[in-house]
Amino acid sequence: MAQSLDDIVKVNVIVSPMAQSAGTFDIGLIVGKSTVISASDRVKIYSSLADMKAGGWTGTEPEYAAAMLYFSQNPTPSKLVVGRWDASADPAETPEKAVEACRAANNDWYGCYVADATATEIQAVAAAVEAMSPESVYFYDTDDADVASGTAGNIMETLKGLGYSRTFGLFSSTAYAGAAVMGYAMGANTGGANSAYTLAYKALPGVAPDPLTTTQVNYILGVNGNVYTTYGVNYKLLVQGTMASGVHFDEVLNLDMLKAEIQIGAVNALVAAKKIPQTEDGLSLLISAIEEQCEKSVTRGAIAPGVWKAAPILSLQPGDVLSKGYLVLAGRIADQTQDEREARKAPPIYVPVKMAGAIEHVVINVTVNR
Structure with missing residues (x-):
């Protein structure tokens, strides 16, 4: 019988533990009241609109309409988490509790959007996201006339006063336009070389630019809101890319x-x-x-x-x-x-760090000599 080579050379294979990653920052969550997803399941993950259709969505639901804008952006995000807001429960669930339940059910998403939230609900969700762990950001849209007219106490002015650095507000008459911003933000975050980006001056496919006056634009930007409107003859641009506190989204x-x-x-x-x-x-x-x-x-x-x-x-x-x-x-x-x-x-x-920052405003002086 042959003798074991272990008597001469013994080899031990030791496999080191797998290193963990820091998580994902390129997946958004859309929360709504539709019953396609059960309250017990709470969330489902989709890679496309076709994937949603295969999962039982008909295409008429608010979540689907928001997802259509989310997946329409360039670059296109690779995944979307859709969550259930159990508004039919007794007692009825609040939107902020729904978002918190979605966080408990799934840690993959970073940005979140709540379909058809009122101003009061937007403020409540913003407060919940501000304190959420792991860290997240909240995107919302509003076409509230009080914002456009600069009426005191409107939602954008209120959130600015609260200093929330994790809430991004867009004034838009396009339904679910906030989901489009979230789609660009998640799709552009590839993590590759030179992939850092800002939200300033981006196009939002599927979102109609609002015909705002200069006074309206200046007011909305002054309360740290954002607009999607026409500049010059041909430019349709998202301006300015800031959170309610005034800090830029890319820095957060x-x-x-x-x-x-x-x-x-x-x-x-x-x-x-x-x-x-x-x-x-x-x-x-x-x-x-x-x-x-x-x-x-x-x-x-x-x-x-x-x-x-x-x-x-x-x-x-x-x-x-x-x-x-x-x-x-x-x-x-x-x-x-x-x-x-x-x-x-x-x-x-x-760990002191120096942010690269971004140039978003330029003054050019042209001197002409005859």
Whole structure:
């Protein structure tokens, strides 16, 4: 009988745990009252309108109309989550509770839209999304005459006053136009090289530009709303791409992605290692894992080299150049207290980043000499 080679050379195959991803930021949720999806199922995932038709949608439902605008954008989003708002329940479910239930049922979606929400319901959903985890953003549309006329207390003015940074409002007479904006936002977020984008000056197929006056446009933009209207002779443009707080949508998205990637990168490093020693070398392993994730934002074009103009952070001073667009800094292991060492905590880690920003307004001076 042949003897085992293990007596001479023994080979052990050790498979390391699979690294987890930071999640998806390119899928939207549309919530409505139609009964195609049961309250117990709560959500269904679709890849196209044909997929929805195969799933029982007739094409007459509000969710389907919103999905048609969502999938009509260029680039086209690859997936859509549709959720059930159980308005027929006793007691009837509120839209914000429906969105929260959809989040509990599915973590894949990032943007959300609620079909046929009233101004009061929009405010309630906005409040819920603001506090939601994982982080999400809410798109809505309104053709409320109080917004167009600048009447005090209208929904856009109210949301601006509340300072919500996760709510994007569009004034539009096209039904479900907010779903079109969400469709572009999710479709454009490919995550590839130089894929960072803004929502300013984009076309929205399927949405009719509103014939607004300059006064109306200026008011809506002043309360951090957005419009889709005609500029010049031929341009139909989405302006300005801001959330209710005034921050730009792309900044919210890019920081959400960066946060999620840094978090999952650090966790993956802890999971993959047999042990990360509580030493400067061990700390370097964590820093390297974080730097690897920051490079993804550099590749996308979300962060870029620039001069640090904020408060000092450890060795980083105002006026210093972030040559890579980011820096990962940490306190010293030697400065830790005994309690911190016994709790096996890392020193505080800081990640100052410089956003790439975007140019959206230009002044050109033409000097003519005869």
